Amino acid sequence: RGPEWSAVMQWTSSDNSTEKEKIQLRIMGLPKEAHVLDLFCGTGKMYEGAYKNRAASYKGIDNAKVHDAAICQIMNNVDFVRKNDISKYNYFDLDAYGSPWGLMYLILRKLNTGEITMIVTDGLAMHQKANSQVTKFVSATERVPRTMKLPGINRFYVDMFATMLLDIKKRTGWETYEAKYFNNSRETVYYWLLKMRKQEKTRG
Numbered sequence: 001r002g003p004e005w006s007a008v009m010q011w012t013s014s015d016n017s018t019e020k021e022k023i024q025l026r027i028m029g030l031p032k033e034a035h036v037l038d039l040f041c042g043t044g045k046m047y048e049g050a051y052k053n054r055a056a057s058y059k060g061i062d063n064a065k066v067h068d069a070a071i072c073q074i075m076n077n078v079d080f081v082r083k084n085d086i087s088k089y090n091y092f093d094l095d096a097y098g099s100p101w102g103l104m105y106l107i108l109r110k111l112n113t114g115e116i117t118m119i120v121t122d123g124l125a126m127h128q129k130a131n132s133q134v135t136k137f138v139s140a141t142e143r144v145p146r147t148m149k150l151p152g153i154n155r156f157y158v159d160m161f162a163t164m165l166l167d168i169k170k171r172t173g174w175e176t177y178e179a180k181y182f183n184n185s186r187e188t189v190y191y192w193l194l195k196m197r198k199q200e201k202t203r204g
Helices: 020-029 045-051 077-083 101-110 124-131 136-142 153-172
Strands: 004-007 035-038 057-062 072-074 091-094 114-122 175-183 190-198
Touching: 020 045, 020 114, 020 175, 020 190, 035 045, 045 057, 057 077, 077 101, 091 101, 101 114, 101 153, 153 175, 153 190
Parallel strands: 004 175, 035 057, 035 091, 057 072, 091 114
Antiparallel strands: 114 190, 175 190
16 A cells, blocks of 8 residues: 655745745644754754754754754764664654655665654756656666656656655665655655654564
């Protein structure tokens, strides 16, 4: 059985700068006790709008600029995930704008069992719209050659995203049981709220 899908809102901006809807999506996804790892924390707009006074704990990571040195750290986010215990977090914010998939796989391979929330900004559709080129992840999950160009491939973005979530389940055991999203007016950037879970394997 696949996840429960729903498009939660539409907006009219054409880039990654509109804040209101992104903040709403994050608040919508907060569990009762959220321990947030914000891996693209930047200037702290999402922290101020969504996490401050709502999250039980918060850690921000960014490789260029952080908004509060007391709760954030300047560091490459991939290095942070690789070198640190991330099991204490249950809410992961990946506002990457480009491709979040490598970091997603890394996080999920490190985590054992339980329930988590992921906020993902995905610019794959923008890449697809620009040159119709099949990316590494799409090639692997959809089983099409990397060298192939498919005009109009961006029209199938949501379906391909669903296939990639199924691939995540197969490779890591993490199942997406709820997925909400919205996109910009050009349908080049998608914003996702993913509820995921992984159960302990039962011994037969």
